[in-house]
Amino acid sequence: MNAPLQSLSIEPITAPLKGKVVLPGSKSVTNRVLLLAGLARGTSRLTGALKSDDTLYMAQALRQMGVSVEQPDATSFIVRSTGALQAPDAPLFLGNAGTAVRFLTAASALVRGTVVVGGDANMARRPIAPLVAALQRLGIDATAPSGCPPVTIHGTGLLDGGEVEIDASLSSQYVSALLMMAGCSRRPVRISLSGPHIGAQGYIGLTIAAMKAFGASVASTDDTSWTVAPGGYTATDFRIEPDASAATYLWAAQALSGGDIDIGFPIADFTQPDAAAWRVIRSFPHMPAVIDGSQMQDAIPTLAVMAMFNATPVRFVGIANLRVKECDRTHALATQMQRINPGYAREEGDDLLVFPDPDPSATAKNVRIETYDDHRIAMSFALAALKIPGLSILNPGCVAKTFPAYWDTLRALGVRIHPGD
Ligand SMILES: O=C(O)C1=C[C@@H](OP(=O)(O)O)[C@@H](O)[C@H](O)C1
Numbered sequence: 508m509n510a511p512l513q514s515l516s517i518e519p520i521t522a523p524l525k526g527k528v529v530l531p532g533s534k535s536v537t538n539r540v541l542l543l544a545g546l547a548r549g550t551s552r553l554t555g556a557l558k559s560d561d562t563l564y565m566a567q568a569l570r571q572m573g574v575s576v577e578q579p580d581a582t583s584f585i586v587r588s589t590g591a592l593q594a595p596d597a598p599l600f601l602g603n604a605g606t607a608v609r610f611l612t613a614a615s616a617l618v619r620g621t622v623v624v625g626g627d628a629n630m631a632r633r634p635i636a637p638l639v640a641a642l643q644r645l646g647i648d649a650t651a652p653s654g655c656p657p658v659t660i661h662g663t664g665l666l667d668g669g670e671v672e673i674d675a676s677l678s679s680q681y682v683s684a685l686l687m688m689a690g691c692s693r694r695p696v697r698i699s700l701s702g703p704h705i706g707a708q709g710y711i712g713l714t715i716a717a718m719k720a721f722g723a724s725v726a727s728t729d730d731t732s733w734t735v736a737p738g739g740y741t742a743t744d745f746r747i748e749p750d751a752s753a754a755t756y757l758w759a760a761q762a763l764s765g766g767d768i769d770i771g772f773p774i775a776d777f778t779q780p781d782a783a784a785w786r787v788i789r790s791f792p793h794m795p796a797v798i799d800g801s802q803m804q805d806a807i808p809t810l811a812v813m814a815m816f817n818a819t820p821v822r823f824v825g826i827a828n829l830r831v832k833e834c835d836r837t838h839a840l841a842t843q844m845q846r847i848n849p850g851y852a853r854e855e856g857d858d859l860l861v862f863p864d865p866d867p868s869a870t871a872k873n874v875r876i877e878t879y880d881d882h883r884i885a886m887s888f889a890l891a892a893l894k895i896p897g898l899s900i901l902n903p904g905c906v907a908k909t910f911p912a913y914w915d916t917l918r919a920l921g922v923r924i925h926p927g928d
Pocket residue numbers: 534535536605606677678679680681683706707710804805828
């Protein structure tokens with residue numbers, strides 16, 4: 508086996524980037540429909556799916572719980588299930604996949620027996636206490652002593668229903684997890700928000716749409732409470748749309764290079780929240796002075812790196828929970844920008860301020876960008892390397908979390924990328 512690459516060095520582009528790319532399937536949708544298919548009795552064919560660390564961890568966990576998950580080709584899963592998840596005989600290891608950990612923590616309440624849900628060292632620092640507390644309020648025996656994974660759930664195989672409040676200000680995934688679990692309850696479940704706000708509301712819409720495709724019924728009067736009817740899920744065939752967060756890197760590469768990149772999917776057809784980033788990217792090099800990232804959080808690394816080349820400074824607000832993603836993204840972005848040029852960025856409370864350099868090509872430095880095992884830090888700083896000479900990206904393999912073909916996709920557009928030391 509080859510040792511993982513230490514770094515990739517990227518040459519600045521000398522011409523606009525042009526061409527057609529194939530985007531990976533949506534991580535968010537793939538992990539929702541994998542779980543829903545696992546909770547549905549019968550056979551579901553999922554096409555357009557993402558095959559990456561995050562979704563393969565989900566698929567493997569479902570197999571451990573008695574679901575058959577086959578991979579007939581590079582973008583499909585065939586899921587066969589009895590509709591009931593069984594207790595696995597070993598802990599579920601889910602890497603740093605937030606969706607898989609949160610969704611399976613709640614779904615494990617439907618299992619008769621014990622499930623331990625955990626991941627890697629980074630995941631062991633990502634908060635899950637609000638979700639565990641909500642499960643406890645529903646009468647489920649769930650514990651996470653550190654407030655982060657691993658979580659141990661002792662289920663009875665039956666969920667009674669009821670009402671539960673949850674503070675989802677740290678992660679909307681807690682609500683999505685409860686909603687999907689609630690579809691398999693014996694009586695209706697009402698979920699309402701107790702916290703001041705929810706990070707990315709659009710992800711709740713994505714969850715409800717996927718649940719409805721699998722036959723569930725969800726009612727909501729506003730954006731703060733939902734009632735899920737009992738009845739379980741019906742197996743179905745589902746076409747997964749491309750990943751909007753992945754699209755942001757290509758949109759940015761197009762804007763930064765003045766190029767023309769065809770992502771093969773109409774922007775208006777995306778249902779994921781990060782598609783909203785397109786409007787900001789399109790405004791480059793006149794991005795707004797203040798960008799609210801609350802509803803497009805995964806696009807912020809892309810937008811922040813673009814802001815290094817904007818005509819005017821940009822302040823990113825509404826990004827407090829970027830600090831509890833794969834790494835503290837606000838700190839990672841500021842620190843790596845400052846290593847390129849100390850004046851590039853500043854953290855102010857939870858805001859990130861980016862100050863463009865009027866002549867970035869003169870910034871030539873030999874900077875090896877630390878990526879903190881975070882795919883989005885690696886993918887976004889690759890965009891900076893298109894403009895600034897001398898940058899290399901450490902641990903480039905971390906893009907496998909959601910976009911394993913990222914480097915090949917850039918190469919196919921003409922970007923010159925070489926193994927570093
Ligand atoms: O529900 C989802 O699919 C996601 C929700 C967001 O996380 P939070 O809800 O934790 O902010 C996002 O950052 C993540 O990549 C995917």
